[in-house]
Amino acid sequence: MAAGAAAGRPRRGVLPGFGLAMGFTLTYLSVIVLIPISTLVWKSASLTWAQFWSTATGPRELAAYRLSFGAALAAAVVNLLFGLLLAWVLERYAFPGKRLVDVMVDLPFALPTAVAGISLASVYSKDGWLGRWLEPAGIHVAFTPLGVMVALTFVGLPFVVRTVQPVLHDLSPEIEEASATLGAGRGQTFLRVLLPELLPAALTGFVLALARALGEYGSVIFIAGNMPMRSEITPLLIMIKLEEYDYAGATAIALVFLTASFSLLLLINVLSWRRGAAAELPA
Amino acid sequence: MVPTVLAGPLGQPGPAGAGAAAAGALPPAARSRHLGESRAVRWLLIGVALAFLVLVLFVPLLAVFAKALAPGAAAFAAAVRDPDTLSAIRLTLVTAGIAVPVNVLFGLAAAWAVTHFRFAGKNLLITLIDLPFSVSPVISGVIFVLLCGARGVLGPFLAAHDVKIIFALPGLVLATMFITSPLVARELIPLMQAQGDEEEQAALTLGASGWRTFWHISLPKMRWGLLYGVVLCNARAMGEFGAVSVVSGHIRGVTTTMPLQVEILYNDYQFAAAFAVASLLALLALATLVVKSRIERRTL
Numbered sequence: 001m002a003a004g005a006a007a008g009r010p011r012r013g014v015l016p017g018f019g020l021a022m023g024f025t026l027t028y029l030s031v032i033v034l035i036p037i038s039t040l041v042w043k044s045a046s047l048t049w050a051q052f053w054s055t056a057t058g059p060r061e062l063a064a065y066r067l068s069f070g071a072a073l074a075a076a077v078v079n080l081l082f083g084l085l086l087a088w089v090l091e092r093y094a095f096p097g098k099r100l101v102d103v104m105v106d107l108p109f110a111l112p113t114a115v116a117g118i119s120l121a122s123v124y125s126k127d128g129w130l131g132r133w134l135e136p137a138g139i140h141v142a143f144t145p146l147g148v149m150v151a152l153t154f155v156g157l158p159f160v161v162r163t164v165q166p167v168l169h170d171l172s173p174e175i176e177e178a179s180a181t182l183g184a185g186r187g188q189t190f191l192r193v194l195l196p197e198l199l200p201a202a203l204t205g206f207v208l209a210l211a212r213a214l215g216e217y218g219s220v221i222f223i224a225g226n227m228p229m230r231s232e233i234t235p236l237l238i239m240i241k242l243e244e245y246d247y248a249g250a251t252a253i254a255l256v257f258l259t260a261s262f263s264l265l266l267l268i269n270v271l272s273w274r275r276g277a278a279a280e281l282p283a
Numbered sequence: 284m285v286p287t288v289l290a291g292p293l294g295q296p297g298p299a300g301a302g303a304a305a306a307g308a309l310p311p312a313a314r315s316r317h318l319g320e321s322r323a324v325r326w327l328l329i330g331v332a333l334a335f336l337v338l339v340l341f342v343p344l345l346a347v348f349a350k351a352l353a354p355g356a357a358a359f360a361a362a363v364r365d366p367d368t369l370s371a372i373r374l375t376l377v378t379a380g381i382a383v384p385v386n387v388l389f390g391l392a393a394a395w396a397v398t399h400f401r402f403a404g405k406n407l408l409i410t411l412i413d414l415p416f417s418v419s420p421v422i423s424g425v426i427f428v429l430l431c432g433a434r435g436v437l438g439p440f441l442a443a444h445d446v447k448i449i450f451a452l453p454g455l456v457l458a459t460m461f462i463t464s465p466l467v468a469r470e471l472i473p474l475m476q477a478q479g480d481e482e483e484q485a486a487l488t489l490g491a492s493g494w495r496t497f498w499h500i501s502l503p504k505m506r507w508g509l510l511y512g513v514v515l516c517n518a519r520a521m522g523e524f525g526a527v528s529v530v531s532g533h534i535r536g537v538t539t540t541m542p543l544q545v546e547i548l549y550n551d552y553q554f555a556a557a558f559a560v561a562s563l564l565a566l567l568a569l570a571t572l573v574v575k576s577r578i579e580r581r582t583l
Contacts, residue, residue, distance in 0.1 A: 043429050
């Protein structure tokens with residue numbers, strides 16, 4: 001509806017303060033968020049399409065994308081499986097220390113990434129607490145893509161747990177009881193009755209964990225090894241380009257990466273929209 | 284709700300069945316025995332889950348403190364009192380001290396505008412508020428370098444007026460404000476939407492001005508959500524690494540925050556000192572978790 005004359009404009013609300021609140025909000029958003037982000041688009045517009053493509057898809061860049069996406073995907077899958085398990089165990093069972101565990105699941109949210117980074121790097125190094133058992137067994141974690149995956153599993157841990165827990169909590173026991181009265185075993189009940197209920201929330205958590213893992217920097221650079229073409233993640237490559245004053249290269253790679261993250265966010269919104277729509281169907 | 288009174292396989296009554304029909308969710312102990320997994324399966328699942336958590340979560344956390352304290356308390360104190368570390372601590376506190384209050388103001392303003400008024404483009408505004416969440420930290424820093432760096436869009440302008448943003452405190456503060464801007468708003472918007480505005484409207488009818496209403500009615504209503512948002516915002520602001528790493532230039536003693544100082548010490552092979560500073564940050568994280576769980580318990 002076009003903003004017509006004041007007399008014909010519908011009232012926005014009865015409370016005062018709209019002008020002040022909106023004004024501050026929009027100013028802040030523009031200065032801190034919108035203008036900086038638009039710089040990215042502006043700067044990349046100075047490249048021709050061909051230049052953009054060649055900068056963003058060189059062999060080193062492709063290797064970095066492969067590592068970033070591959071490790072993030074693997075870590076998100078691990079977090080999907082163990083997140084479901086953790087949510088189940090936290091909601092359904094009682095055991096000593098359960099409250100502590102529940103609180104600690106949020107640790108990756110609260111812990112600075114650099115702290116996690118040096119700790120993981122040192123624990124999995126050759127002489128580290130875990131590394132000293134794994135290295136002789138031939139499992140090299142430090143300075144390999146596997147290390148990247150371990151670090152990304154750490155940062156993504158809370159996502160699936162926290163999206164699945166409320167759904168599990170609100171699940172009424174009747175469907176399980178009905179399944180039992182119809183003769184299903186416990187495993188069957190879980191696979192065919194409960195899992196479909198939990199899957200949308202679990203997938204939302206999966207995509208959230210994936211999005212977080214893609215952009216992760218601090219937890220990864222200490223354990224990664226950072227060798228070009230082998231163990232170099234995309235954010236590090238962007239930083240290196242910036243330090244070399246290759247603004248065009250940094251911009252191009254950043255844009256490609258941003259597009260991927262935004263697409264993921266779109267996916268989350270579509271998934272939760274569908275879940276919302278499904279929830280409105282008659283039970 | 285169909286009350287189902289199921290008898291257990293050994294003849295025990297199943298009162299939990301009828302109770303569950305009303306509650307919808309039961310504490311684990313009250314569920315009917317026959318409806319759960321066998322004890323063996325249950326403890327196996329708990330064991331695997333805990334083993335995973337210990338390996339991925341607890342071992343790294345404990346390692347921070349163990350390695351910080353390994354060379355002894357005196358060495359720990361010396362590491363913390365090192366001049367570069369002290370200035371890193373100071374810089375972290377200053378950055379958070381600016382970024383968090385400003386983001387609280389932003390969060391309050393945005394939540395007030397979004398929840399109490401109707402206007403076109405509300406969903407777009409909410410998406411824009413969430414935007415920094417979906418941007419990788421390094422890219423967040425890159426954006427500010429592209430804008431305010433020596434070769435950036437505003438570079439020549441800033442150089443002409445001798446204003447340093449990148450590689451100086453303003454750059455750190457800007458990048459931190461960008462990263463943490465959604466945190467308070469995201470906390471307050473659903474809270475205020477759930478709380479509604481009847482009390483505020485009532486206050487208006489009784490003659491209160493906008494500010495009085497806000498100060499005496501709205502703020503107390505949302506104080507736990509606000510505290511929650513502040514705590515999260517602070518933890519993120521103090522712990523931010525990627526974005527700050529890009530804009531800071533790593534100038535020791537001038538533009539290194541605590542996370543950056545951790546990186547510098549670690550790359551210099553001063554492991555004990557690095558873990559000493561890291562342990563301070565880890566303590567902050569644990570305090571954040573404790574406050575978070577206290578607030579959650581209060582509001583449930």
